[in-house]
Amino acid sequence: MSSTNGLDPEALAELHSLRESIDNVDAALIHMLAERFKFTQAVGRLKAANDMPPSDPDREKRQVERLRALAAEANLDPEFAEKWFNFVVHEVIQHHQAIANGDKD
């Protein structure tokens, strides 16, 4: 507790409780991301087998619009939701290209 000396014990208890909740949410997020990757890997294999292009800008545009609207409803910054989505899609496209190039993951 050396880094917490002198701090209000109630504030520390509250911090501990909030961190437990964050850890619970993060575990859920990691598992949902794992499930998302299973689906996008299946899409990648399907696209590679059928000579479809790895990325689909029209689909991505619709996804961004939808996620921004969902974020706004949930009181999450739509700009953050869009940046977050672009980060995840960037990773997915790299995976698709690896599959199209014959790499196995």
Add this chain to the structure above:
Amino acid sequence: MSSTNGLDPEALAELHSLRESIDNVDAALIHMLAERFKFTQAVGRLKAANDMPPSDPDREKRQVERLRALAAEANLDPEFAEKWFNFVVHEVIQHHQAIANGDKD
């Protein structure tokens, strides 16, 4: 359907089904992220009110180790999990600094 002419209808039906699942997972992810931000904003307010520093490298190190282990169990690339976590934490720290500076969000 101009962009899908000549493609196998079964492959297109499979693509459609996978995309529905991805959209469902994304809606869940956005709502979990919204919940995560509610908790981290509460942490930000608590830290600002108690003069705690906005970032906590020891806590973040433990979080990264835990999330990498959870990712490995769920068959998600731990490197991706870590990059994803750093992306989210970077956003959170910006929010905390804004709260500490007296901005309201």
